[in-house]
Structure formats: C-alpha cells, structure tokens
Amino acid sequence: MTGQPRWFVIRNNTPAAATLAFMSLIDLLQGDPREHLGFDPDELKAKYLAERDRRIRPDGNDQYTEVVDEFARYDEDPYTERIERDPVDDEVQVVVVGGGFGGLLIGGRLKEAGFTDVRVIEKGGDFGGTWYWNRYPGAMCDVESYCYLPMLEELNYIPKHKYSFAPEIMEHSKAIARHFELYDNALLQTGVTEMRWDDEIERWIISTDRGDTVRARYVAMANGPLSRPKLPGIPGIADFTGHTFHTSRWDYDYTGGTNEGNLTGLADKRVAIIGTGATAVQCIPHLGASAEHLYVFQRTPSSVDVRNNRETDLDELGDLLPGWQQRRMDNFNVLVSGGDQDEDLVSDGWTDIFRNLTGIAAKTASRQLGRRLTSREKGKLMELSDYRKMNQVRHRVDEIVEDQATADALKPWYRQFCKRPCFHDDYLPTFNRPNVDLIDTAGRGVKRITSTGIVVENADGTETEYGVDCIVFATGFEVGTSYTRRAGYDIIGRNGETLSERWADGMRTMHGLTAHGFPNCFFLGFTQTAVTVNVPHALNEQAKHVRYILEQARDRGAEVIEVTAEAEQAWIDEMKDKARLGARFYAECTPGYYNNEGKPGDNPVGFFAGAYGAGPIRFFRLLDEWRENGRLEGLDLK
Numbered sequence: 001m002t003g004q005p006r007w008f009v010i011r012n013n014t015p016a017a018a019t020l021a022f023m024s025l026i027d028l029l030q031g032d033p034r035e036h037l038g039f040d041p042d043e044l045k046a047k048y049l050a051e052r053d054r055r056i057r058p059d060g061n062d063q064y065t066e067v068v069d070e071f072a073r074y075d076e077d078p079y080t081e082r083i084e085r086d087p088v089d090d091e092v093q094v095v096v097v098g099g100g101f102g103g104l105l106i107g108g109r110l111k112e113a114g115f116t117d118v119r120v121i122e123k124g125g126d127f128g129g130t131w132y133w134n135r136y137p138g139a140m141c142d143v144e145s146y147c148y149l150p151m152l153e154e155l156n157y158i159p160k161h162k163y164s165f166a167p168e169i170m171e172h173s174k175a176i177a178r179h180f181e182l183y184d185n186a187l188l189q190t191g192v193t194e195m196r197w198d199d200e201i202e203r204w205i206i207s208t209d210r211g212d213t214v215r216a217r218y219v220a221m222a223n224g225p226l227s228r229p230k231l232p233g234i235p236g237i238a239d240f241t242g243h244t245f246h247t248s249r250w251d252y253d254y255t256g257g258t259n260e261g262n263l264t265g266l267a268d269k270r271v272a273i274i275g276t277g278a279t280a281v282q283c284i285p286h287l288g289a290s291a292e293h294l295y296v297f298q299r300t301p302s303s304v305d306v307r308n309n310r311e312t313d314l315d316e317l318g319d320l321l322p323g324w325q326q327r328r329m330d331n332f333n334v335l336v337s338g339g340d341q342d343e344d345l346v347s348d349g350w351t352d353i354f355r356n357l358t359g360i361a362a363k364t365a366s367r368q369l370g371r372r373l374t375s376r377e378k379g380k381l382m383e384l385s386d387y388r389k390m391n392q393v394r395h396r397v398d399e400i401v402e403d404q405a406t407a408d409a410l411k412p413w414y415r416q417f418c419k420r421p422c423f424h425d426d427y428l429p430t431f432n433r434p435n436v437d438l439i440d441t442a443g444r445g446v447k448r449i450t451s452t453g454i455v456v457e458n459a460d461g462t463e464t465e466y467g468v469d470c471i472v473f474a475t476g477f478e479v480g481t482s483y484t485r486r487a488g489y490d491i492i493g494r495n496g497e498t499l500s501e502r503w504a505d506g507m508r509t510m511h512g513l514t515a516h517g518f519p520n521c522f523f524l525g526f527t528q529t530a531v532t533v534n535v536p537h538a539l540n541e542q543a544k545h546v547r548y549i550l551e552q553a554r555d556r557g558a559e560v561i562e563v564t565a566e567a568e569q570a571w572i573d574e575m576k577d578k579a580r581l582g583a584r585f586y587a588e589c590t591p592g593y594y595n596n597e598g599k600p601g602d603n604p605v606g607f608f609a610g611a612y613g614a615g616p617i618r619f620f621r622l623l624d625e626w627r628e629n630g631r632l633e634g635l636d637l638k
C-alpha cells in the first residue's frame with residue numbers, strides 16, 4: 001500500500017468484518033482510534049468534506065429541468081396505448097388518487113372494511129405505480145420481497161426470489177387490484193387536474209384531464225414521493241438529435257429486450273447513460289451486455305455492496321403461520337430503525353448496515369463498558385463504524401474492478417446514508433467489459449450536450465466530446481418541489497384555500513394524514529410521517545389508520561371529518577421537537593435529494609422535511625395508541 005493515502009488501508013476486509021467485533025467498539029471509543037481502525041478518521045473526514053465541496057452548486061435543487069413543454073414527452077407513457085373514452089360524471093364514496101402500493105393498500109383496506117364504492121384514479125395504464133413506470137432492464141426491488149410486496153398473506157402469494165424483479169411486483173400489484181375488485185370502478189390513464197371541496201354538498205369535486213367530474217365523500221392521496229421524472233439541467237440537452245429517454249419511461253421499441261435484458265436493438269449503438277444512482281446501478285449491467293459501446297457518465301459514485309439474490313427457500317421463511325409477514329416486516333423495521341431483536345429474520349445488507357451503525361452497536365459497547373454511552377460517544381461510534389463500513393464498500397471496488405483508475409473513480413466518498421445504499425453483484429464487473437467506459441466527471445457533471453454527443457471537461461480544463469447514438473437519463477425524480485407541483489394538481493379546501501397556499505411554508509398535518517381546512521381528505525406517503533426503508537410497511541400502517549377513521553365515522557353516523565387547527569399545530573410542534581434527523585449529518589453529506597442537493601434545512605418541502613424524527617417504531621406505536629383509546633383525538637366529526 002506504499003504511496004496510498006492512509007484511508008485506503010483496510011486491515012479487516014472480509015465480509016465477516018462487516019459485523020464489528022464487540023471489543024473493537026470499546027477500543028474505538030477509548031484512546032486513539034487510528035490504532036484500531038488502520039486509518040485516520042480525521043483524514044477521511046477531510047476527504048469526504050472536500051468531495052462534498054466540489055459538488056456543491058449554488059443552484060442546488062433548481063439545477064434540474066422540469067418535464068414540461070419541449071420536455072413533456074419524457075413524462076409520457078410508452079407502455080400502454082391511449083384508450084379514448086367518454087367523460088364520467090358521477091358520485092362515489094371514496095376516490096383514491098394513485099394506483100401504486102399506497103393506492104392499492106388504502107383501496108384494499110377500505111374494501112375489507114366494507115366500503116364498496118372506491119374509485120382509483122391513476123395516470124398510468126394499469127396499477128403498479130412506481131413498478132408500472134420503472135420497467136427498465138434489471139429493475140428490481142432492493143428490499144427483501146417477503147417484507148416489501150404488500151398483502152402476501154391476503155393473496156396467499158410467496159415471491160419467487162428474495163429480491164423481486166419488477167415484472168413480478170407489477171403482476172402482484174395487479175393481483176391486489178383484482179383481489180379487491182379495484183379495477184371495476186377505476187379510471188386508468190387519467191390524471192387529476194383539480195380537487196375542490198364543496199361545503200354545500202359536503203363532497204369533493206374531482207376534475208380530470210379526461211373531462212371527468214367525480215363527486216366523492218372522501219379522497220385519499222397516494223401520489224407517491226418519487227413519481228415525476230426529472231432531467232439534468234445540462235446546457236444543450238434539447239439539441240441532441242439522437243435518441244433519448246428517461247429510465248422510468250424505458251423505450252423497449254428502440255432498445256429491444258425485456259426487463260431481463262437482451263437489448264438487441266443496441267447491438268450497433270453507442271449508448272450513453274447519465275447518472276449512477278440506484279436505478280442506473282440496476283440497468284447498467286444490461287446496457288453493458290447489449291450495447292456496442294456504453295459510456296457511463298458519472299458525477300457521484302454510488303455505494304454498491306453485495307446483493308446475493310436467490311430463489312425463494314421456504315425454509316428461510318419459517319413456519320408461515322398467520323401474521324408471518326407482519327412479524328417479518330416488524331422485525332426488519334425494528335432493526336433498520338436502530339432497535340434490537342433477538343433474531344434478524346431478513347439478515348441482509350440493510351440490517352447489516354444498521355446493526356453496525358445504530359442502536360445495537362451502541363448497546364453492545366455500553367454492555368462492555370458497563371455504563372450507558374454518552375450521545376457524543378454514540379455519535380463517534382456511528383461515525384467510526386460508518387467509515388469502516390464504507391472502507392469495506394470501497395475495498396470491494398478494488399477487488400472487482402481491474403483498471404485502477406476506473407476502480408478509484410467508482411469509490412464513494414461519503415457516509416453510508418448520504419445517498420441511498422445500493423446492492424448489486426453485476427454492476428462493478430460491468431466496468432471490466434472492453435465495450436464499457438466510465439466517464440467520471442470528478443463531481444462536475446456533464447458539461448454540455450451537442451447534437452451528436454456529450455461533452456465533459458477534463459482535469460486540465462480541456463474538453464472531450466463522446467459521440468453517441470442514444471442518451472439514457474437515469475437522473476431520478478422530482479424531490480423538494482411543492483407537493484402540488486409533483487402531484488400535478490391543486491387541492492382546494494374549505495373557503496377556497498388551496499393546498500399550495502396552505503403548505504407554502506411547509507406541510508401542515510396531523511400524523512401526516514389529515515390537514516385542517518381539508519375535510520375528508522387523507523394523505524398517504526411522505527407527509528410529516530415516519531420514513532422507513534420498507535416504504536410499503538409505512539403505507540400499510542397509514543392505510544390501516546385511515547380505514548379506522550372512516551369506520552369510526554361510519555359507525556358514529558358522521559359525514560365530515562376534519563382535524564382541528566389545534567391538533568394540527570400540536571403535530572407540527574411535535575415534528576419540530578423531534579426534528580433531529582441529523583441536520584449536521586446531512587450538512588456534511590455530498591449533495592443529493594436526501595439533503596436538498598447540499599442545502600439541508602433550506603427547503604420546507606425537502607425529502608426529509610416530512611420525516612418524523614422519532615422514527616417509525618415510535619410513530620407506528622403512536623398511531624396504534626391513538627386508535628386504541630378510541631377518542632379520535634384531534635378530529636372533529638359531524
């Protein structure tokens with residue numbers, strides 16, 4: 001290792017080293033950690049900060065291009081031919097906006113509770129939400145399928161693999177819709193354009209881009225947090241005359257192939273992909289295998305750890321007694337929220353990260369020390385464990401990628417949760433293919449797009465243009481813009497007040513689910529609620545809660561439910577009080593949507609602005625207790 005900076009030195013890099021030895025936790029806290037780590041944490045931190053600094057841009061979240069006007073085609077549905085139909089003018093009991101997991105869960109839970117007249121309005125041509133849109137080759141879920149796919153017990157279904165591929169998840173979504181007969185009343189290929197509360201008739205009036213007028217007593221918003229594709233604000237992006245598309249609108253007519261790859265249409269094509277986030281990590285191996293030449297344009301590398309996907313082994317799932325999925329979800333949720341469990345049922349990269357970084361590591365150290373750790377010690381332990389974990393991730397790059405310069409460029413220099421951790425076994429080996437080039441932009445991003453290619457600036461200030469036939473934008477989704485802009489419509493509540501006005505300085509809800517001035521309206525997703533790795537778990541808890549409220553209203557003969565201004569304010573105060581989701585942590589992170597592109601705290605509608613700081617365990621318990629006491633605290637019913 002002569003000549004290498006000290007942070008490259010890793011003493012203990014076997015997979016088993018992922019679990020830090022108990023004694024070493026104490027060693028890390030006492031004395032000079034360099035002796036035990038084999039690297040200098042201060043030096044490493046300085047490296048992280050330097051890498052962050054060169055990526056910070058003054059335009060932050062404004063750097064992206066919205067998919068409107070000349071870019072509107074990037075938002076169009078390439079999967080389902082548009083079916084013309086007459087406008088609908090009628091009334092239903094409940095309108096659910098969005099047919100993804102949130103919509104399926106709330107729709108299904110309400111059907112279970114005897115609300116028969118539920119209508120889902122969905123922009124896509126079918127149910128599935130993110131799994132309808134994200135059909136790119138290699139698309140798969142990176143959370144264990146037995147926890148992630150909703151309602152497995154209700155549908156008596158066991159996924160085929162530990163991590164499901166997108167087509168299976170889409171099929172499962174459709175199966176849920178069929179099971180709860182949600183197709184019967186659905187309006188697919190339909191975008192809501194406005195939702196207006198009519199105080200006279202105590203109904204919502206929903207208008208759509210198909211000219212529909214639907215009246216509904218209740219509305220539930222399940223629009224999804226990452227649903228609107230975004231484009232990079234690269235000069236010249238509109239000048240390119242070759243083929244382009246966004247990963248969430250994959251053009252199989254052009255590429256050929258399927259989710260399993262075999263993209264025969266690319267055999268004679270020079271393909272560029274811009275972006276190396278969680279999506280790109282999954283589709284790059286297929287592009288590399290099929291394209292004549294693939295250029296991967298990278299601004300910031302992802303952290304990519306072992307996937308180890310495998311076919312389902314029923315033995316691994318245990319007894320499958322009633323309630324098995326909820327128990328597995330709860331076990332996973334506790335572990336990935338920093339809690340402790342006797343058994344790690346999922347036992348994968350996610351739980352491994354959390355075992356090392358959060359509560360369990362601290363608890364172990366505290367047992368060994370014979371006293372509680374101070375919060376400073378806990379923070380230090382987490383930071384040092386994080387450095388070790390990321391050293392291991394970086395070491396994995398060296399082990400797999402043959403060309404040293406490419407390997408070095410693929411190493412992520414930030415803490416584990418600055419960006420979404422990725423897990424893949426074919427991503428890094430793709431860079432050993434002779435037809436694949438990593439074009440690392442050293443944090444600067446692509447400089448310019450011309451009519452025939454992509455220009456990057458080299459370290460010496462010169463430029464290189466790469467001629468390509470096709471550009472795939474793996475540049476993610478709108479985050480941190482207003483709720484109503486992402487939803488694509490405004491909600492007009494009591495007294496004509498719009499949700500965009502009401503939430504102009506940040507969301508205002510009780511439990512993330514209801515807002516004062518917007519009676520009979522419920523929000524699912526990432527609105528002042530608990531954020532957890534397994535998003536469908538949170539959506540299910542929200543759906544169960546809304547079901548309970550509507551059941552109570554029905555049983556009590558109430559027509560209108562509205563959160564009081566006081567209860568809403570109390571929840572906002574509670575959110576503020578618990579807003580400890582690491583302001584400093586994210587300030588030190590490389591830019592990304594987790595930290596509002598390097599400006600955490602600057603955006604009242606940023607990704608984590610809607611996250612309940614006390615975490616999902618506490619939040620789910622809070623909802624349980626609220627239901628158990630039966631007082632419907634904070635709600636006015638009439």
Ligand code: NDP
Nearest residue numbers: 140141142232275276277278279299300420445446475476
């Ligand atoms: P991301 O927002 O995570 O990634 C966008 C990528 O585009 C980044 O690599 C970004 O670089 C890059 N980029 C943006 N602008 C430029 C530019 N001007 N020049 C060069 N590169 C640029 O989007 P993804 O679609 O990858 O993922 C979004 C989310 O979807 C994930 O975080 C995850 O939550 C979810 N997802 C979940 C999966 C699952 O299995 N459950 C699978 C895939 C996605 P930089 O990092 O520098 O900003």
